[in-house]
Amino acid sequence: KNSAAKYVPDSRDLSVLTDAVQECRGCDLYRNATQAVFGMRDAGPGDVAGVELMMVGEQPGDQEDKQGRPFVGPAGKLLDECLEEAGIDRSQVYVTNAVKHFKWEPRGKIRLHKKPGVREIRACNPWLQAEIQAVEPRLIVCLGSSAAQALLGAQFRVTQSRGVLQHAAGLPPLLATIHPSAILRARTHEDRERERRAFIEDLRQAESILR
Template sequence: MSAVKSLPRLREEAKSCQRCDLWRTGTQTVFGEGPSRAEILFIGEQPGDVEDIQGRPFVGPAGRLLDQALAEAGIDRRRVYMTNVVKHFKWTPRGKRRLHSKPNQGEITACRFWLDAELAAVKPRIIVCLGATAAQALLGKSFRVTQHRGEPVPSPLAPVVLATVHPSSLLRAPDPETRRTERARFVRDLVAVRRLLEMAA
């Protein structure tokens, strides 16, 4: 990529994206959101049903949980940039519901254009990959969140790059006790992110 484009321009251009077939079933492109010079950039897998309808990332149930965890960790969401590896909602119908369907490698590769443009525009100091799809898209297919969760990984993308679970995984916890435990662990990961930022200041 030659000249770095501004986020407003990228967002406008992404509205008509047809780089893969997901535009045919998604309501709209769900581009990233946040300050143009955010120090922390969070990357998830793809927008969900609520995000697809509203056109904003992380505004559904998982997004609300992420907001709460960020607040507990002392991170102001208004100062971070939120985006996804894939910008359209991939889903399968089940009755009247639209169920999340994992994007394939071709869709991830096609959408990498927009993610690279966002990273170039924002230039974050810390990148946090939320979940396996985001982590493997940025850090390679062999990367395992379970093995390297919360560990800074060398990457040319930013001074600090690390991965943790996607907040949607907490909503799928099998029982309340597991959910409480995993939520506390997730908050600890975010506290570590805040401390890394403070150390780099």
């Protein structure tokens, strides 16, 4: 059965976890990825003293896979802009993903993002739980349905419950919102602007919970 469990060390030191994830063979996704991308704050792995907010995305994208850092590609750039508009300092946020290896398929010359399945999200969950235990955030923001599924279960619907504080056993309070990629995919300028404003509103909500 696919699971990262036996690859996750007992230590809750983030530098130890960050090294160990590179050896994970908990599902097949490591095979076609450059490296595992663990969570971190901007400054780099290790120091999370004083971090109150954790954000969980889906999985690394093309850029993240190459650079080994979460949310550094187009979705990350948009996330940075929206965080700033919501008055959240990204350097204080621990950013990670539900799945640590990039899942893709070749489409001509590009590596096209493929949505991770329930089994991969479940297999990778021990890493996410270890990060939550290591960081001990006051609030977790789930970006999109994969992250919400990882922490709130498959029945959770982001569209119905976005921006509403959630309580789940054994976890800090959580808030779910859309994934910034959904804003990038919006077809018209109007749609994009509306999605962007609603996203920033959810981030402001997170900020006000922490205040």
